[in-house]
Amino acid sequence: MFEQAFKKIDDILRKDAGVSSELDYIEQTSWLLFLKYLDALEQDRAQIAELHGQPHTFLLEKPYRWHTWATPLNASGTLDHNSALIGDDLRDFVDQKLFPYLKGFKQRADRPDTIEYKVGEIFGELKNKFQSGYNLREVIELVDTLRFNSQTEKHELSDLYEAKIRSMGNAGRNGGEYYTPRPLIRAMLSVVKPRIGETIYDGALGSAGFLCESFERLNQEAKNVANRKKLQTSTFYGQEKKPLAYVIGLMNMILHGIEAPNIIHTNTLELNNNDIQEKDRHDVILANPPFGGRERTEVQQNFPIKTSETAFLFLQHFIRKLRAGGRAGIVIKNTFLSNTDNASVSLRKLLLESCDLHTILDCPGGTFQGAGVKTVVLFFTKGSATRKVWFYQLSPGRNLGKTNPLNDADLADFITQQATFADSAQSWSIDVSGIDKKTFDLSVKNPNGNDEIVHRSPQEILDEIAALDLESAEILQGIRGLL
Known part of the structure; x- marks a missing residue:
C-alpha cells in the first residue's frame, strides 16, 4: 500500500511545472512527510500525557496543524472537502503563512537538539515548489494515507524513503554524493564494531546512511530504557553543508526512529582543525566525504596540510576528530594511495604515523551507482603508528551497475577474512617498514596476480540497456507532462 502511494506521488509531481527532477521529487515529498510525521508524534505525545493525567502543549498552533490546514476532518472523522483548502488558496497558504511560521521555530527554540529547532531548520532551507495547488492537494491526500503508528509501518516507510534516495543518487551525475551502498556500510560497521555508549560521527552526512545503519545495528542490542535513550540523545552526530542533503538526512534519521537527530547544517571544513578539543571528539567515525x-x-x-581537494581536507578533519583509540572507516578515491603531489604524500605520512591503518578495502568500479570512479575504504584506529596494512581486493565476479548493484553476499568473504587478516587470492599484507619513505606509496597491487577483468554477460548488457531505456522513457514522460 505504501509503495503504491509513493508511486502515485511521483506521478503527480511529474505533472507539476515547478517540479523538474528526482531531487525535487524527494525534496517535496520530504517536507510533507515530515509534517505528517510531526502530527503523528504530537498525537502520540498527547495520548501519553492523557494516560498520565498530564496536560499536553502542542508544538504547533492550531491553524498550522496537519488536520487543520492539510486534512480537516468532519464529524465522522473523514476529510471535510468543504473546508479543505485547494488550488491557489492552498498554495498561497503554504507559501505565505505555513512556511514562514515553521521557519520561525529556529529562533524560538531553546537549543539545537530539540524537534522545534529541527522544524525551523528544515523550513528555513526548503521551499514549496508546487505551482499547482490542485497537484499539492492530491499529494497531501496520498501522504495522509501513510501511517507512523507501528514499528512495522515506520520500517516500511524508511525502506521506501531509502529507495527514493537511491533513485535520486542514480539520477544525479554524482550519485555517490547522496547514496553510499548500504551493503558497503554494513560491511564497514562489521569491521569498526560500534558499541552502545560510544559516539558515532559523520561530518559529510549526505543522506545519513552511516548513522541510520549504525542505529539499526545498535538498536537491536539496546535491551533497556537507558540504552535506548542513549541511542536517541547522545550517540549519533553529523554535519552537512548542502541544504537538500541536510533535510534528506534529517528526514531519513527520523524515519529510522531517531526523533531529534544531533545533526547540524554547516560546512564542516570551515571549522579550524586546531580548534577541535577533546570534548569535540568521537569514538567512531564513518563517512564517504565528497571528492x-x-x-x-x-x-x-x-x-x-594545504590542499583544495575536499576529500583530503575531510580526512584531516576525521583524524583530528577521533578520540585516542577511536576507530574510523572512510571511503576515499583510490588515487589517494599513490598520488605524488605534496598534499597526498603528506597526508599518507600523517595517517600512517598517527593512526594504525590496519585495513584497506579496494572497491571495484561501479560500486557507487552514477559514479564510475574507483574507491577504497580506509579503516584505522587513532593513537599508534601503522606497522602492517592488510589489503582486500573486492572482486564480485561481475561488473557492478544499476542492474547489478553491490549486495551483502559480495562482502561476506571480506568480513570473514578481515577478522583474522588472512592471506588469500584477494587479500594480502604489507609491512610499512618496507615502503618508500619519500612517497609513502600504498598502491593496491595484488601480489597474487588476481587482477583479471570481469566482462559482463550478454544478458547483463541487455538488462542494463533495458533499465536505461526505462529511465529515459520516464524522463521523456516527465518532459511531456510539462509541455
Whole structure:
C-alpha cells in the first residue's frame, strides 16, 4: 500500500511545472512527510500525557496543524472537502503563512537538539515548489494515507524513503554524493564494531546512511530504557553543508526512529582543525566525504596540510576528530594511495604515523551507482603508528551497475577474512617498514596476480540497456507532462 502511494506521488509531481527532477521529487515529498510525521508524534505525545493525567502543549498552533490546514476532518472523522483548502488558496497558504511560521521555530527554540529547532531548520532551507495547488492537494491526500503508528509501518516507510534516495543518487551525475551502498556500510560497521555508549560521527552526512545503519545495528542490542535513550540523545552526530542533503538526512534519521537527530547544517571544513578539543571528539567515525571538489583558499587555511581537494581536507578533519583509540572507516578515491603531489604524500605520512591503518578495502568500479570512479575504504584506529596494512581486493565476479548493484553476499568473504587478516587470492599484507619513505606509496597491487577483468554477460548488457531505456522513457514522460 505504501509503495503504491509513493508511486502515485511521483506521478503527480511529474505533472507539476515547478517540479523538474528526482531531487525535487524527494525534496517535496520530504517536507510533507515530515509534517505528517510531526502530527503523528504530537498525537502520540498527547495520548501519553492523557494516560498520565498530564496536560499536553502542542508544538504547533492550531491553524498550522496537519488536520487543520492539510486534512480537516468532519464529524465522522473523514476529510471535510468543504473546508479543505485547494488550488491557489492552498498554495498561497503554504507559501505565505505555513512556511514562514515553521521557519520561525529556529529562533524560538531553546537549543539545537530539540524537534522545534529541527522544524525551523528544515523550513528555513526548503521551499514549496508546487505551482499547482490542485497537484499539492492530491499529494497531501496520498501522504495522509501513510501511517507512523507501528514499528512495522515506520520500517516500511524508511525502506521506501531509502529507495527514493537511491533513485535520486542514480539520477544525479554524482550519485555517490547522496547514496553510499548500504551493503558497503554494513560491511564497514562489521569491521569498526560500534558499541552502545560510544559516539558515532559523520561530518559529510549526505543522506545519513552511516548513522541510520549504525542505529539499526545498535538498536537491536539496546535491551533497556537507558540504552535506548542513549541511542536517541547522545550517540549519533553529523554535519552537512548542502541544504537538500541536510533535510534528506534529517528526514531519513527520523524515519529510522531517531526523533531529534544531533545533526547540524554547516560546512564542516570551515571549522579550524586546531580548534577541535577533546570534548569535540568521537569514538567512531564513518563517512564517504565528497571528492573531486575544490575548497577556496581561506578554508584551506584551517588545515595543516594545504590542499583544495575536499576529500583530503575531510580526512584531516576525521583524524583530528577521533578520540585516542577511536576507530574510523572512510571511503576515499583510490588515487589517494599513490598520488605524488605534496598534499597526498603528506597526508599518507600523517595517517600512517598517527593512526594504525590496519585495513584497506579496494572497491571495484561501479560500486557507487552514477559514479564510475574507483574507491577504497580506509579503516584505522587513532593513537599508534601503522606497522602492517592488510589489503582486500573486492572482486564480485561481475561488473557492478544499476542492474547489478553491490549486495551483502559480495562482502561476506571480506568480513570473514578481515577478522583474522588472512592471506588469500584477494587479500594480502604489507609491512610499512618496507615502503618508500619519500612517497609513502600504498598502491593496491595484488601480489597474487588476481587482477583479471570481469566482462559482463550478454544478458547483463541487455538488462542494463533495458533499465536505461526505462529511465529515459520516464524522463521523456516527465518532459511531456510539462509541455
